[in-house]
Amino acid sequence: xDKFHIEQSPSLSGRVRISGAKNAALPIIAAALLxxxxxxxxxxxxxxxxxxxxRIVECMxxxxxxxxxxxxxxxxxxxxxxxxxxxxxQLRASYYILGVMLAREGRACTSxxxxxxxxxxxxxLHLKGFKALxxxxxxEEGCVEVWTENGLTGGDIYxxxxxxxxxxxxxxxxxxxxxxxxxxxxxxxxxxxxxxNFLTVMGAGIKGVGTDVIRIEGVDEMQxxxxxxxxxxxxxxxxxxxxxxxxxxxxxxxxxxxxxxPLLAKLREMGVELEQDISGVRVARPKxxxxxxxxxxxxxxxPTDLQAQMMVLLTQAESSSVxxxxxxxDRFSHVDELNKMGASIQLDDNSALINPSSLKGAxxxxxxxxxxxxxxxxxxxxxxxxxxxxxxxxxxxxENIIEKISGLGGRIKQVRDRKNQVTTA
Numbered sequence: 060x061d062k063f064h065i066e067q068s069p070s071l072s073g074r075v076r077i078s079g080a081k082n083a084a085l086p087i088i089a090a091a092l093l094x095x096x097x098x099x100x101x102x103x104x105x106x107x108x109x110x111x112x113x114r115i116v117e118c119m120x121x122x123x124x125x126x127x128x129x130x131x132x133x134x135x136x137x138x139x140x141x142x143x144x145x146x147x148x149q150l151r152a153s154y155y156i157l158g159v160m161l162a163r164e165g166r167a168c169t170s171x172x173x174x175x176x177x178x179x180x181x182x183x184l185h186l187k188g189f190k191a192l193x194x195x196x197x198x199e200e201g202c203v204e205v206w207t208e209n210g211l212t213g214g215d216i217y218x219x220x221x222x223x224x225x226x227x228x229x230x231x232x233x234x235x236x237x238x239x240x241x242x243x244x245x246x247x248x249x250x251x252x253x254x255x256n257f258l259t260v261m262g263a264g265i266k267g268v269g270t271d272v273i274r275i276e277g278v279d280e281m282q283x284x285x286x287x288x289x290x291x292x293x294x295x296x297x298x299x300x301x302x303x304x305x306x307x308x309x310x311x312x313x314x315x316x317x318x319x320x321p322l323l324a325k326l327r328e329m330g331v332e333l334e335q336d337i338s339g340v341r342v343a344r345p346k347x348x349x350x351x352x353x354x355x356x357x358x359x360x361x362p363t364d365l366q367a368q369m370m371v372l373l374t375q376a377e378s379s380s381v382x383x384x385x386x387x388x389d390r391f392s393h394v395d396e397l398n399k400m401g402a403s404i405q406l407d408d409n410s411a412l413i414n415p416s417s418l419k420g421a422x423x424x425x426x427x428x429x430x431x432x433x434x435x436x437x438x439x440x441x442x443x444x445x446x447x448x449x450x451x452x453x454x455x456x457x458e459n460i461i462e463k464i465s466g467l468g469g470r471i472k473q474v475r476d477r478k479n480q481v482t483t484a
Contacts, residue, residue, distance in 0.1 A: 065438030066470035070307035079288035089155035096283035142169035158231030184225035213238030302342030312339035367433035393430035
């Protein structure tokens with residue numbers, strides 16, 4: 060099994076370009092099944108999750124052409140309402156097939172979703188939304204089936220929690236339902252706004268996106284369009300934190316800095332040098348890092364997907380900091396691994412006390428995507444060598460990560476087995 064081998068690196072410098080957002084690309088790929096003509100999607104990241112969803116769509120009969128960073132999807136040949144069980148079980152975003160095919164064909168089926176192990180991922184809010192639109196639901200032996208005999212009808216839906224996945228799935232289903240749908244306490248993430256823009260250009264009527272109340276006017280027909288995926292704010296945040304950790308002069312380009320306000324504000328509190336312009340963010344490590352407390356919240360709060368990376372930066376602060384996680388109940392799996400590297404982090408329920416520490420290289424395991432990214436950042440500043448196992452987690456969310464970090468001067472390579480035989484990245 061491949062691993063990442065990282066050595067303590069000199070100051071990072073140079074430019075790194077951010078890829079299209081995975082969490083926007085996935086629902087938009089699913090939504091491309093809704094119109095009656097092909098869609099061309101640009102800035103599609105080359106990630107396993109994206110490729111798996113494309114395979115699911117192909118297995119359902121759609122024609123998919125994927126070349127470099129663009130993807131063309133023709134849904135006119137769809138002949139199946141069921142997602143491939145094996146592929147679906149590996150991919151949380153496979154549940155978007157439910158909303159899309161329910162809207163398009165009146166029936167859908169998929170396995171319960173997979174993905175990172177960061178806490179329970181119930182889809183009860185998704186199903187609650189489908190039922191409010193007139194669908195029937197059945198869950199048997201790990202499979203979810205939804206259907207409607209008389210078509211979907213708009214309704215009023217209140218989400219008990221502003222779930223990103225549920226908001227997206229209800230939007231997908233409601234876009235071709237008869238009448239108007241209102242989603243209250245909706246999620247507000249930029250990826251939802253990107254999806255709404257895509258659906259609107261295809262013909263759906265959507266208002267209020269980016270607020271906690273979204274109104275959708277369903278349509279009978281939609282037309283395929285060309286659309287460019289927004290930049291990945293979590294990838295951007297990860298490289299900005301890397302610059303704050305070890306940067307001499309790092310420029311992170313293709314960034315929408317309005318999507319990263321909570322992170323940029325915290326970094327400025329810490330004394331990190333930041334320069335923002337229309338094309339990106341320039342970042343450099345200060346001589347001293349001040350401690351700050353961080354509390355994650357749904358957007359527009361501090362992103363839970365940057366919590367682990369931020370924790371690595373806080374180990375280098377002058378004094379102790381506290382990180383509180385409010386979004387996921389099992390989002391501290393990186394703490395044991397960081398402590399193996401010499402970090403001094405104590406957990407208390409949903410909070411972590413981070414004390415200043417000098418990190419040392421060690422053999423560690425990436426328990427999930429963002430935890431793996433945090434371990435990579437730690438390896439760049441740790442004394443000695445770090446070996447990270449289970450790196451497929453990291454590849455799920457970061458396109459060409461070895462090439463990008465190496466391009467900034469980071470000493471990282473992909474290796475196989477304990478003999479450190481170098482493989483092709």
